[in-house]
Amino acid sequence: MTGLKARALLVGALVAFAAGAVQAVTLPESCGGPVGRVEQARVNHVHDGDTVRLSDGTRVRMIGLDTPEIFWRENSAEPFGHEARDALVEILESHDYRVLLVHDRERRDHYQRRLAHLFTPDGRPIHAELLARGLAVALTIPPNDWNLQCYRDAEAQAREAGLKIWAQDHLRVFRAEELPPDTEGFRRVEGRVVRVGESDRSHWINLEGNVAFRIDHEDMVHFPGLDPATLRGREVMGRGLVYSHRGQPRIRIRHPADLQILD
Numbered sequence: 001m002t003g004l005k006a007r008a009l010l011v012g013a014l015v016a017f018a019a020g021a022v023q024a025v026t027l028p029e030s031c032g033g034p035v036g037r038v039e040q041a042r043v044n045h046v047h048d049g050d051t052v053r054l055s056d057g058t059r060v061r062m063i064g065l066d067t068p069e070i071f072w073r074e075n076s077a078e079p080f081g082h083e084a085r086d087a088l089v090e091i092l093e094s095h096d097y098r099v100l101l102v103h104d105r106e107r108r109d110h111y112q113r114r115l116a117h118l119f120t121p122d123g124r125p126i127h128a129e130l131l132a133r134g135l136a137v138a139l140t141i142p143p144n145d146w147n148l149q150c151y152r153d154a155e156a157q158a159r160e161a162g163l164k165i166w167a168q169d170h171l172r173v174f175r176a177e178e179l180p181p182d183t184e185g186f187r188r189v190e191g192r193v194v195r196v197g198e199s200d201r202s203h204w205i206n207l208e209g210n211v212a213f214r215i216d217h218e219d220m221v222h223f224p225g226l227d228p229a230t231l232r233g234r235e236v237m238g239r240g241l242v243y244s245h246r247g248q249p250r251i252r253i254r255h256p257a258d259l260q261i262l263d
Contacts, residue, residue, distance in 0.1 A: 042055040066186070079168065103116055174190070194232070
């Protein structure tokens, strides 16, 4: 083999490797490009899989998804936390860290981070890319639900394929009766509703097995037509972050996308 031919093959292999390193997954048809007012920016630091800092120092929390946490001070991370961050870095690096930003209805969260949907300069939704790779769960915090269908479809695509985080046992669907009382973190829980109650602040949907879904009165505006009392005896599935109160696992349901009636 001549030196020229060898060099040509080496260059070809390197190009193929680089292309493969940033090769995007196929996204659902519901995923399109940015709409409305679009802002150009450049990222200069990636904190984790869903939080970045722009060149002007602004911290941005990416809307519509939640990636595994990285605990920098403890030098630890949840499973796939570093991989989610690395994937985001890879996507950004392939576009020279330039992004397009689209805002939702709220501009900042309670940490004063800017809230935005990020796209590559050619209009590809970065959030959907991470979800479709199985490196995040779809997270909807109203009123910021633009592009919800894209994100949910991208998550479903990865979940059905059992990719990355979705290969973990704790992300399967749990029956309410089998959920341990000390459970924490994101879960999907299904069961039959045995009681529906109401307090000063919330509606309580109690399932077999001492699990409760909570819908605050302030969130009912996002559930048009839903009368929680009609759920008694129905089979439902909810998803969200589990917290415990007096030994009872509870999930706050904030958006209709997180509550499914199964029968």
